[in-house]
Amino acid sequence: RFVTYDARIFSFREKDWTVSLTTVEGRERFELAIGNYQRGMLAGSNPKSATLVQRKDGSYYIQICVEKNPPKQQDTDRVIGVDLGRTDIAHTSEGDNWNGQQLNRVRDHYSKLRAALQRKASKGTRSSRRRCRELLQRLSGKERRFQTWVNHRISKVIVSRAKATNSAIALEDLTGIRERVNQQPRSKAERRRANSWAFYQLRQFLEYKALRAGVALILVPPAYTSQTCHRCLHIHPDPAQSYRSGKKFKCGHCGWEGDADLNGANVIALLGAAVNQPRGSWLACQLQGYRKPALYCEAVRVG
Ligand SMILES: [Zn+2]
Structure with a gap:
């Protein structure tokens, strides 16, 4: 069983390797479970169409139509x-x-903050524990984005x-x-x-x-x-x-x-x-x- 998607109901986002699809429940975003080869093919490709296929076991896979071929590897010594x-x-x-010095400073900073929040999150009232957990999540998102930018x-x-x-x-x-x-x-x-x-x-x-x-x-x-x-x-x-x-x-x-x-x-x-x-x-x-x-x-x- 399969559904064909075109650009009106399908889009690909390179930033986090997700696709957005229109489903019966509305527009939904899915993460792609892909390897480096696929990333290389998809990066910068702006695909316009895709086919969603349901396997016999109920799981799904998506075929994304990419128009360009990756360039041939140059021969070199x-x-x-x-x-x-x-x-x-x-x-x-x-x-x-x-060198990792600046990066490590940022990471150490976050890790100290995290440790402090984790200590707080284990005690205190229910609402303050929840607040700590939310802060922790925001923090890890920030750290991750910084690291990704550096990489x-x-x-x-x-x-x-x-x-x-x-x-x-x-x-x-x-x-x-x-x-x-x-x-x-x-x-x-x-x-x-x-x-x-x-x-x-x-x-x-x-x-x-x-x-x-x-x-x-x-x-x-x-x-x-x-x-x-x-x-x-x-x-x-x-x-x-x-x-x-x-x-x-x-x-x-x-x-x-x-x-x-x-x-x-x-x-x-x-x-x-x-x-x-x-x-x-x-x-x-x-x-x-x-x-x-x-x-x-x-x-x-x-x-
Ligand atoms: Zn030597």
Whole structure:
């Protein structure tokens, strides 16, 4: 069973990935359960028609008619590595970085307010408890919108840079980010930052903006990207130690010294480049014989 919708009774809103449909009960808005590929297709597309289909089990799905095709991915051997969510929100191998200080201040502010409200919401009269719950909800909406705005800005800059320089973008695997960020015991504030939906969202934005711009996206395994020196590909010979120390990286082999996130982003770019050129075996050769050889081989190309 299906219903066909045209522009008079159907509209799509990109801001929150919802569609508005006229139903027997009037106009209703529905959230779309979609992945990055669909987001990439829908973004900026202004669809004019859709078909609502009821499945046998009673659930619904919607086919949205999109007129354009996403651009073909450009072929390139240049790769921009992006390191996400360590001490900076994002750091690229080109040296662009967005540090989290301002953002963290805003988040800490909200989190303190929230904690205070939560304490209040658990005691007091019934009406004051309700008032607290409403405030809490408004607060989380504000925080979310601010974070989303920041993520749009960052992903836009990175994708435009890749497009302008005819480069692919290399990122670490998402599951890897969680594992890696949780490697060391961290303060409560740090963990809250690391496990938030914010980094997941930034990644999603990067993925669909890249797709829309025709920029190739490469995922690389996150293991050891922060420990490996991007210049000589050396890892500290003692597994219990690292050339990285907080925001600093100092290679004990070649002596390179600098920002640890910049180093990480460059390692990601190298791994990405190795994936992008399957015949280029130089990275594999150099990595073999070190503590963790063949980092590159699990990496996958997306799209
Ligand atoms: Zn080195």
